[in-house]
Every structure is written in structure tokens, then in C-alpha cells.
Amino acid sequence: QKEVEQDPGPLSVPEGAIVSLNCTYSNSAFQYFMWYRQYSRKGPELLMYTYSSGNKEDGRFTAQVDKSSKYISLFIRDSQPSDSATYLCAMSNFGNEKLTFGTGTRLTIIP
Amino acid sequence: DAGVTQSPTHLIKTRGQHVTLRCSPISGHKSVSWYQQVLGQGPQFIFQYYEKEERGRGNFPDRFSARQFPNYSSELNVNALLLGDSALYLCASSQGWGNEQFFGPGTRLTVL
Numbered sequence A: 001q002k003e004v005e006q007d008p009g010p011l012s013v014p015e016g017a018i019v020s021l022n023c024t025y026s027n028s029a030f031q032y033f034m035w036y037r038q039y040s041r042k043g044p045e046l047l048m049y050t051y052s053s054g055n056k057e058d059g060r061f062t063a064q065v066d067k068s069s070k071y072i073s074l075f076i077r078d079s080q081p082s083d084s085a086t087y088l089c090a091m092s093n094f095g096n097e098k099l100t101f102g103t104g105t106r107l108t109i110i111p
Numbered sequence B: 001d002a003g004v005t006q007s008p009t010h011l012i013k014t015r016g017q018h019v020t021l022r023c024s025p026i027s028g029h030k031s032v033s034w035y036q037q038v039l040g041q042g043p044q045f046i047f048q049y050y051e052k053e054e055r056g057r058g059n060f061p062d063r064f065s066a067r068q069f070p071n072y073s074s075e076l077n078v079n080a081l082l083l084g085d086s087a088l089y090l091c092a093s094s095q096g097w098g099n100e101q102f103f104g105p106g107t108r109l110t111v112l
Helices: none
Strands: A004-006 A011-014 A019-025 A030-038 A045-051 A054-058 A061-066 A071-076 A085-093 A105-110 B005-007 B010-013 B019-024 B031-037 B044-050 B053-057 B064-068 B074-078 B087-094 B107-111
Touching: A004 A085, A011 A019, A019 A085, A019 A105, A030 A061, A045 A054, A045 A061, A071 A085, B005 B087, B010 B019, B019 B087, B019 B107, B031 B074, B044 B064, B044 B074, B074 B087
Parallel strands: A011 A105, B010 B107
Antiparallel strands: A004 A019, A019 A071, A030 A045, A030 A085, A054 A061, A061 A071, A085 A105, B005 B019, B019 B074, B031 B044, B031 B087, B044 B053, B064 B074, B087 B107
């Protein structure tokens, strides 16, 4: 079993829809949770960074962390064609820079 | 402000050769990490350096080595290249423990 599980998709939704992306994990020591966006053949771009449980909102993006269920989510409101990319969840322990990634979910927003 | 930079952008090598990849962190960042991303997978952790000392190593063979220089830039070296080493090699920098990591554009290595 992988430490971080992420549905690889692909996921296609119409423009303007709300997108929900999810990851589950097995390592209870994870304290920091991140979402990265990666366009084809480019480096990952940090979207959201959260510590421990709770919600964080930034513009059209909302990240949720539920440590009791070992489950994290990223919501994208009013999705745009420019949001079409692969979304990677990543996690790390306290005091440890090693990021453990999910496999990524490929998202396509249809105009 | 300049982000993380990596060179070269692309590289083609043959089996058995060695390769050196380079990374310059964001100004003020003292931590550099290296990741390998095979097509269709998430990045896998290779090394982390902080203040020129190795602070973490992933499950990669000894053919992989790295170092960090006094200006905090870093090199990743891979010896005796195998076909399976073909991947996107990513460098990430941060200010240190518990801080966000920012990735460079990566170096795409193809081993023939």
C-alpha cells in the first residue's frame, strides 16, 4: 500500500463547475499538506500549503485537511480552461523536508 | 524575483554514461531537495541538503549523489546511467524546516 493514494483520473468537467480533488494517506505522522499544479512537461507549482487539520481558502481554491480520517481535499470553484493540469497532493512530517506525493490527478476543464 | 532555476533543460545520454544536473535556489533559501518524476507518477524524493549538509536521502542507489555549494546551489550526479533513469529531475528550494518548497522547471533526462 502506498503512503499517499490519489485517484489518477482523468477527470473532465465543464467550465464553471466545482472541482473536488482528494487524497488519502496512511502515515499519521504527516503534519504538512500541500497541493501542487503541474502543467505538461513543467515543474510543479505550489497552490496551497496547510499545517495540521482545518480549511484554507485562497481565491477560487479551498484546501481541507481531516487528520482523523487521513483525508485531504482541494476544491476549485468557477473552474476555468486554464485550470486544466495535473494536480498533485504532497505531505511531510514535522521537521522533515521530504515530500511524499500522490500520483497526481489529470484534470481537464471543457469550455 | 527569480524562482528556482535548473540546467540543462533537456539532456540525452546513453547507458553507462554519467550526468550532472544543476540547480540554483530562490535567493535566501538555504535548503535544496532533488526529486525524480517518471512519466505518469508523482515526484520521488532523492536528496535534501541544508546549509551544505545532507539531511535526507530517499530510496535510490549509490549511483546517485549530490552536493550543495557555499552559495546554496546544488548538483545532482548520476553514474552508470540505466534506461530506467529516464525521467524529469526536479529541484525544490525552501527557507528550511516546515516552510513551503518551490520547484524549478526540471531537467528532462533521456537515457538511450
